[in-house]
Amino acid sequence: MAVDPLIELRDVNKHFGELHVLQDIDLTVGKGEVVVVIGPSGSGKSTLCRAINRLETIESGTITLDGQPLPEEGRALARLRAEVGMVFQSFNLFAHKTVLENVSLAQTKVRGRKKADADRRSRELLDRVGLSAHADKYPAQLSGGQQQRVAIARALAMDPKALLFDEPTSALDPEMINEVLEVMQQLAREGMTMIVVTHEMGFARSAANRVVFMADGRIVEDRSPEEFFTAPRSERAKDFLSKIL
Ligand code: ADP
Numbered sequence: 001m002a003v004d005p006l007i008e009l010r011d012v013n014k015h016f017g018e019l020h021v022l023q024d025i026d027l028t029v030g031k032g033e034v035v036v037v038i039g040p041s042g043s044g045k046s047t048l049c050r051a052i053n054r055l056e057t058i059e060s061g062t063i064t065l066d067g068q069p070l071p072e073e074g075r076a077l078a079r080l081r082a083e084v085g086m087v088f089q090s091f092n093l094f095a096h097k098t099v100l101e102n103v104s105l106a107q108t109k110v111r112g113r114k115k116a117d118a119d120r121r122s123r124e125l126l127d128r129v130g131l132s133a134h135a136d137k138y139p140a141q142l143s144g145g146q147q148q149r150v151a152i153a154r155a156l157a158m159d160p161k162a163l164l165f166d167e168p169t170s171a172l173d174p175e176m177i178n179e180v181l182e183v184m185q186q187l188a189r190e191g192m193t194m195i196v197v198t199h200e201m202g203f204a205r206s207a208a209n210r211v212v213f214m215a216d217g218r219i220v221e222d223r224s225p226e227e228f229f230t231a232p233r234s235e236r237a238k239d240f241l242s243k244i245l
């Protein structure tokens, strides 16, 4: 691959008890690449994302970010989490903090920014995700789509090298899915490196450089969206696509 690698997994394995949830995972994500991860429920997609962010440990193999092994603990780990932002299905906003405070908090705590600088950056980012009018509201006053856009702004506020999205639109009502996907499309166009677990095949077709198909803890296919959607090679992928398309 011609692009510079940013995230690299080599021979990564993990079990949950008897369950071999990540099996010999090899994955390289280049700078500026958008990799969409799809696959049946339980195939290990969330565990893969969590392993990249060290929310899960791995038993063997290596994961590197920009050529550096992932830190185990302490301040280096906090920095890693800031460098690889994560956006979850459940938005995980602080309910008792305003939208602005939600976006500013980690900037002051992790990045050591002054509050005024953090707030200025937060307002820029809220503007970028179309929420400048909502800075002083509380999460519960926003729709699900708006809350997820706050979560994206919060992740961006750390100036991450990459963003991981784990089913960011799965908890949303249908009419809110597009407003979140549009923000993600925009980030993709701007060159953000992203790993996106999603069932939104329209997004995969239009934004992904590669589609990674997982089943039973393995990467079964890793190809361009055109190739994957028009001519999936594996029976598992054919079967999966026949159910969702
Ligand atoms: P996906 O995101 O593809 O649906 P997950 O990575 O969440 O899959 O889960 C993969 C498998 O690992 C599932 O069978 C799930 O039940 C199991 N699993 C996930 N987290 C844990 C855990 N903390 N302890 C035990 N089993 C788990």
Ligand code: MG
Pocket: 045, 046, 047, 166, 167
């Ligand atoms: Mg999952």
